[in-house]
Amino acid sequence: MSDWIDVCATDDIEEEDVIRFDHGARSFAIYHSPEGEFFATDGLCTHEQVHLADGLVMDHIIECPKHNGQFNYTTGKATRLPACDHLGTYPVRVEGDRVQIQLSE
Amino acid sequence: MTTVTTNIPPRDYRLSDENAQLAFARGLASAEWYHTDVDRKAIKALMKRHDGPAIRDTLIWLGLLGVSGLAVIALWGSWWVLPFVLIYGVLYGSACDARWHECGHGTAFKTAWMNDAVYHFASFLVMRNPVTWRWSHARHHTDTVIVGRDAEIAVMRPPDLLKVVLNFVGIFDVWYSMKALLLNAAGVLQEHERSFVPEAEHGKAVAAARVHVVIYAATIATAIAIGSWLPLVLIGGPRMYGCWHMLMTGLLQHGGLADNVTDHRLNSRTVLMNPVSRFIYWNMNYHVEHHMFPMVPFHALPQLHALIKHDLPAPNPSIWDGYREMIPAFLRQLRNEDYYVRRALPPTAKPYREDLHEI
Ligand code: FES
Numbered sequence: 001m002s003d004w005i006d007v008c009a010t011d012d013i014e015e016e017d018v019i020r021f022d023h024g025a026r027s028f029a030i031y032h033s034p035e036g037e038f039f040a041t042d043g044l045c046t047h048e049q050v051h052l053a054d055g056l057v058m059d060h061i062i063e064c065p066k067h068n069g070q071f072n073y074t075t076g077k078a079t080r081l082p083a084c085d086h087l088g089t090y091p092v093r094v095e096g097d098r099v100q101i102q103l104s105e
Numbered sequence: 106m107t108t109v110t111t112n113i114p115p116r117d118y119r120l121s122d123e124n125a126q127l128a129f130a131r132g133l134a135s136a137e138w139y140h141t142d143v144d145r146k147a148i149k150a151l152m153k154r155h156d157g158p159a160i161r162d163t164l165i166w167l168g169l170l171g172v173s174g175l176a177v178i179a180l181w182g183s184w185w186v187l188p189f190v191l192i193y194g195v196l197y198g199s200a201c202d203a204r205w206h207e208c209g210h211g212t213a214f215k216t217a218w219m220n221d222a223v224y225h226f227a228s229f230l231v232m233r234n235p236v237t238w239r240w241s242h243a244r245h246h247t248d249t250v251i252v253g254r255d256a257e258i259a260v261m262r263p264p265d266l267l268k269v270v271l272n273f274v275g276i277f278d279v280w281y282s283m284k285a286l287l288l289n290a291a292g293v294l295q296e297h298e299r300s301f302v303p304e305a306e307h308g309k310a311v312a313a314a315r316v317h318v319v320i321y322a323a324t325i326a327t328a329i330a331i332g333s334w335l336p337l338v339l340i341g342g343p344r345m346y347g348c349w350h351m352l353m354t355g356l357l358q359h360g361g362l363a364d365n366v367t368d369h370r371l372n373s374r375t376v377l378m379n380p381v382s383r384f385i386y387w388n389m390n391y392h393v394e395h396h397m398f399p400m401v402p403f404h405a406l407p408q409l410h411a412l413i414k415h416d417l418p419a420p421n422p423s424i425w426d427g428y429r430e431m432i433p434a435f436l437r438q439l440r441n442e443d444y445y446v447r448r449a450l451p452p453t454a455k456p457y458r459e460d461l462h463e464i
Contacts, residue, residue: 068399082239
């Protein structure tokens with residue numbers, strides 16, 4: 001079963017930025033792209049357990065703050081070593097001024 | 106500054122499975138490290154990439170390297186060559202380390218290919234396999250000065266001071282580098298390299314080593330063919346006669362400080378330096394700051410220092426002062442390898458992270 005979970009207000013994330021969102025035991029990274037769209041990926045880097053929300057967003061790339069592994073956050077694809085494995089991505093929608101993420105329980 | 110003794114079992118620096126398990130069991134491997142709290146907007150601004158500062162510095166570096174190299178060739182055979190050999194040597198054998206480091210992090214330039222080009226060139230100068238050392242440095246940042254995990258601990262305890270001194274002319278480093286390059290070129294990765302380089306990267310490591318070895322072999326062959334040391338003075342040799350500045354600054358990064366901790370304020374040292382050394386070293390004198398926020402480029406480290414210095418031990422005011430702190434610590438560690446220098450924090454700082462220190 002999938003649920004839409006409320007994350008934050010749309011203006012809680014600057015354009016070309018990311019925040020951390022913890023839900024239950026899981027951690028996610030929620031992005032606001034330069035075009036104004038929202039995206040969600042796993043919150044932890046696939047190289048080591050580092051929160052991507054502390055990293056830098058450049059266009060559609062999130063750079064891990066530890067070793068500069070990079071991912072395309074719109075697809076989850078790892079684009080720079082030492083990150084080799086891709087990130088999981090999750091559907092996101094905007095309802096009114098709220099950002100929501102769809103998670104399967 | 107206070108001096109501290111801890112009760113840690115004898116250190117085994119091998120990157121073995123057994124030591125990795127021990128480090129994980131102690132919560133020291135792949136741990137979450139202490140970070141100074143910083144405003145997100147401020148750190149984002151500092152992490153922002155620019156090409157300008159690195160292009161400027163790289164043009165100056167390559168320009169000076171080229172001019173001094175040409176002067177060495179032109180004046181070869183006369184005593185006037187000596188000052189140019191010294192300048193060329195430091196630009197080659199010391200400045201290469203900082204360029205290797207910053208471009209390896211991918212932070213020096215905004216443009217990825219520029220980072221990669223300078224990284225590969227500097228890796229050759231510093232005699233490091235660009236593939237294996239990229240992974241070894243990632244490990245150094247994950248497990249900084251964690252015994253049995255960090256592959257880049259320059260001075261192990263108890264310190265081998267003869268090795269430290271001889272490395273000012275690259276004796277041991279060049280020996281180990283050459284051995285590694287030759288083995289890699291023959292298709293062999295050493296056990297410790299295999300512990301941090303994923304298998305998918307082994308082929309690239311072998312190919313890179315082969316390129317380095319071919320260039321060194323051609324240099325030696327040219328020297329023999331023309332009956333002159335000049336080719337070796339220009340290629341390879343500076344990694345020995347010009348590496349003293351790299352050693353002088355690099356030893357200060359972690360020398361004499363704590364190991365097996367998860368707070369970079371305890372195991373790294375920030376040292377204020379003259380502008381020439383900072384150019385050669387590309388601001389890596391802000392070493393606590395670099396380890397806490399590795400994605401801040403070299404040119405923004407002075408601003409990062411200003412932003413978080415309230416939470417860090419006071420920096421050493423000079424290279425000389427850093428050595429006055431580090432050398433006595435090395436000497437004490439000869440008798441007691443658990444000894445380390447513990448700097449006082451300012452009253453504005455959060456306490457050192459102690460939860461994982463005592464083992
Ligand atoms: S932890 Fe993300 S690249 Fe290493």
